[in-house]
Amino acid sequence: MPLVFRKGDPVRTESGETGEVLGWRVCLEGGKWFFFYEVETPSGTFEAREDLLILPEDLIEARLEAEETRKKESARAAEYNASIVSIQYTHDDLAVFRVKPDGAKATYKPGQYTTLGLLGFESRLEGTQKEEPPTDGTTMVRRAYSISHRILDDETGELVPSGQDDFYEFYIVLVRDNGEGNPAPGLTPRLFALKEGNRLQIGKKATGHYTSELMGENTKTVILGGTGTGEAPHMSMISQLLSDGFEGDIVCIEVARFRHDFGYLATHKKLMGRYPNYHYVGLSTRDPDIEKKVYIQGYIGDGMLDELLGYTPEVETTHWFFCGNPKMLGVPQTDKETGVESYPTPLGVIEVLEGLGHTADRGRKNPGNIHYEEYW
Numbered sequence: 001m002p003l004v005f006r007k008g009d010p011v012r013t014e015s016g017e018t019g020e021v022l023g024w025r026v027c028l029e030g031g032k033w034f035f036f037y038e039v040e041t042p043s044g045t046f047e048a049r050e051d052l053l054i055l056p057e058d059l060i061e062a063r064l065e066a067e068e069t070r071k072k073e074s075a076r077a078a079e080y081n082a083s084i085v086s087i088q089y090t091h092d093d094l095a096v097f098r099v100k101p102d103g104a105k106a107t108y109k110p111g112q113y114t115t116l117g118l119l120g121f122e123s124r125l126e127g128t129q130k131e132e133p134p135t136d137g138t139t140m141v142r143r144a145y146s147i148s149h150r151i152l153d154d155e156t157g158e159l160v161p162s163g164q165d166d167f168y169e170f171y172i173v174l175v176r177d178n179g180e181g182n183p184a185p186g187l188t189p190r191l192f193a194l195k196e197g198n199r200l201q202i203g204k205k206a207t208g209h210y211t212s213e214l215m216g217e218n219t220k221t222v223i224l225g226g227t228g229t230g231e232a233p234h235m236s237m238i239s240q241l242l243s244d245g246f247e248g249d250i251v252c253i254e255v256a257r258f259r260h261d262f263g264y265l266a267t268h269k270k271l272m273g274r275y276p277n278y279h280y281v282g283l284s285t286r287d288p289d290i291e292k293k294v295y296i297q298g299y300i301g302d303g304m305l306d307e308l309l310g311y312t313p314e315v316e317t318t319h320w321f322f323c324g325n326p327k328m329l330g331v332p333q334t335d336k337e338t339g340v341e342s343y344p345t346p347l348g349v350i351e352v353l354e355g356l357g358h359t360a361d362r363g364r365k366n367p368g369n370i371h372y373e374e375y376w
């Protein structure tokens with residue numbers, strides 16, 4: 001192990017004598033260059049070749065640790081371009097992260113996403129699935145995140161148009177465990193170990209086709225359905241609709257296991273109190289007092305949405321946005337050999353709505369009024 005001795009280091013010689021390094025010089029011996037250290041001992045000062053001197057174990061460890069820290073700091077400085085402004089926890093496994101990039105924010109359309117990344121050597125939150133084998137320290141663990149939005153100013157309660165803040169807001173759930181036999185979740189166990197002020201990497205651009213631009217001019221009803229954090233892009237879209245003075249109905253439907261998973265509930269309540277055309281529906285599926293589980297598919301298919309609105313959303317004037325769990329969406333798959341399209345099981349919201357005459361987006365050439373974003 002190559003060790004560099006420094007002035008003042010306590011050292012031991014091969015013969016067991018202890019002393020302190022006073023200085024050094026480089027000398028040629030037997031055709032090789034060596035460091036020779038001047039060492040002061042109780043019995044006098046002498047000169048010893050580098051490989052004949054030993055540092056105490058704890059000092060070696062401290063030196064190695066300091067070197068590791070230095071390497072990490074320099075990797076962070078080279079790779080990270082943003083800081084955590086705040087982390088507002090809904091509970092231990094769900095939080096709103098505000099992240100400020102070093103330079104200007106990228107311009108984005110409500111609904112788009114960017115990426116967040118942390119280096120593999122960053123610590124993982126305790127109680128999360130262990131990585132076997134551990135991720136290489138120099139690997140950037142990067143994932144996509146929809147750009148969310150607070151909608152209302154924290155202090156004044158005024159509407160904040162999407163994109164106006166100097167930070168990005170992200171609504172993120174901690175994936176603790178990917179299940180036995182599957183690789184451990186890479187990023188969220190590291191993200192949830194961060195504190196305010198910590199550094200991370202943010203994508204330089206925002207991207208994605210899932211945006212409020214998909215709405216036509218004659219839109220009268222906008223329904224936004226999300227599973228858990230699938231609500232994030234809708235927060236930006238809602239803010240834009242309200243700031244633009246959209247007068248049609250806006251319905252935000254969120255499904256989560258428990259009511260305590262509705263991270264933006266307070267904001268939705270305030271919006272409902274202020275805008276008669278704004279409706280929020282929170283569907284929890286695992287609270288003990290739930291008599292019957294209702295998912296977004298059932299809420300629409302069984303007529304509850306029509307009841308809430310007092311009319312049935314029309315194909316020509318309605319745009320549907322769904323984001324999150326692929327099972328909720330049920331995106332139709334095309335058989336590569338036969339070209340035949342079929343819906344997956346269990347029943348997804350796309351099948352329900354296409355059964356009612358609406359059409360899912362199938363690329364630019366075949367647009368529809370049902371738009372969706374799958375999170376995995």
Ligand SMILES: Cc1cc2nc3c(=O)[nH]c(=O)nc-3n(C[C@H](O)[C@H](O)[C@H](O)COP(=O)(O)OP(=O)(O)OC[C@H]3O[C@@H](n4cnc5c(N)ncnc54)[C@H](O)[C@@H]3O)c2cc1C
Pocket residue numbers: 113143144145146147170171172173175178183184185186187188189228229230232233373374375376
């Ligand atoms: C376009 C896009 C936008 C996204 N936006 C968000 C967002 O705003 N907020 C967010 O929390 N996630 C979002 N995701 C998911 C995100 O990219 C990561 O997959 C997620 O944070 C898990 O990362 P991980 O490295 O910890 O786990 P991974 O190793 O990537 O494990 C992936 C597994 O975690 C589970 N999982 C992934 N995302 C979620 C989720 N949101 N809720 C519940 N289980 C999940 C699934 O079982 C999936 O198979 C988005 C994904 C895409 C493709």
